[in-house]
Amino acid sequence: MGILLNIWLLFPQNVRLYAYKLLVRIGLRLYGPTTSPSCFRLPFNLYAKAGRAVDVHEANALRFISQRVQGPVPSLIDAIPYPRYPGGMFIVMTRLPGEPLEGRLWDMSPEQRSMLASDLKQLFDQMRSIPPPQTGPKICAVDGGAVLCYRVCVDRVGPFETEADFYQWLTDRLVLKEQDRLKAFARLVHSKTHLICLTHNDFAPQNILVDGNGRLTGLVDWACLSWFPQYWEWTRSYYAKESYPPWRGMMDEIFGCYEEELAVEQELWKYTSIW
Known part of the structure; x- marks a missing residue:
């Protein structure tokens, strides 16, 4: 071959x-x-x-x-x-084998979901160990270019030299009459320095392939792969999935929890339009 x-x-x-x-x-x-x-x-x-x-x-x-x-x-x-x-x-x-996880997660046993979470964690642990560029933008695609994240925009944006630059751009796009309140609400989290990790950034059930036993056979759709703050993969995986408990439980097993960051993100989601 x-x-x-x-x-x-x-x-x-x-x-x-x-x-x-x-x-x-x-x-x-x-x-x-x-x-x-x-x-x-x-x-x-x-x-x-x-x-x-x-x-x-x-x-x-x-x-x-x-x-x-x-x-x-x-x-x-x-x-x-x-x-x-x-x-x-x-x-x-x-082409990778398997079928999309979408639609199957509700029918899996807790043990199957835990095994799938373990499979995914092994893959993400490898990814998250890959450092961002030593020089140049820190919030960027793998080629140093603009990032694509459907949580923030349908087009590529950036790249951003620092985490603070990214937050500045993110909050400047909020609904104008709510900007001051939301910037104040986010200030504590946005003033932290997080580890910058390689992030799939479109991690959703339709992009996970599994076999008949629910074991991981593939992770696809890498268009959004970029470096983002450590918590971003986890909070991004919650985006528009608040009523999907089996999914949220798996995400907690894979990435841990960042409750302060999630609270800020959930408030910002209400006043952010990606269109």
């Missing part, structure tokens, strides 16, 4: 792109569409992502994470600029 792939990557980009688009058409006939309009299952145990929202940062994130952690994450096969969408990319990656 390695030798054949290296030979294939010597072909011109337009030839490879034509072949991938042909595989997309074949995949749609064989497997049907996925739940995402930008994601396609291909033959040869591959997946593709393509479109306006698929960018070089996502390709860099896939390459980065697959080279640095031991665990079920997809590997980047190819990334080609996609002329149909200026700035967009056509990304090809390996």
Whole structure:
């Protein structure tokens, strides 16, 4: 596979792109569409992502994470600029086994949820041990560029030189008549210095793949991979999931609890629009 792939990557980009688009058409006939309009299952145990929202940062994130952690994450096969969408990319990656956790978590036993939490913790412990850049922005994507986090914006923002710079940007976007009160409410937490950790940043049941026994087989959708304050993965995992107790229990097992930070985040969520 390695030798054949290296030979294939010597072909011109337009030839490879034509072949991938042909595989997309074949995949749609064989497997049907996925739940995402930008994601396609291909033959040869591959997946593709393509479109306006698929960018070089996502390709860099896939390459980065697959080279640095031991665990079920997809590997980047190819990334080609996609002329149909200026700035967009056509990304090809390996397919991981399993089915999305979404919809299954309620039916799992406490023991199964605990085992899945243990599987995920091993993966996240590896990630969180990878330090941010020694120089340059600290809140940034793995290539040092802008971050994507659907908790704060639908577009990439930053990067931010310091944690304080990020909080300043975050609170400046709050509903104007509530800004002073919310900045005062957040001041204690936002004045702390947190460890900066590599963060999946879109950690949700639909991005976790499991086998028939509920064991982890994959973690996918790495477009938002960035360095953020240590608590962010945990509070972000609570976002819009307040009525999902089995999920919240697993998150506490994986990341621990940051109650002060969560209280601040939950108050800010009420007055933040990502649109």
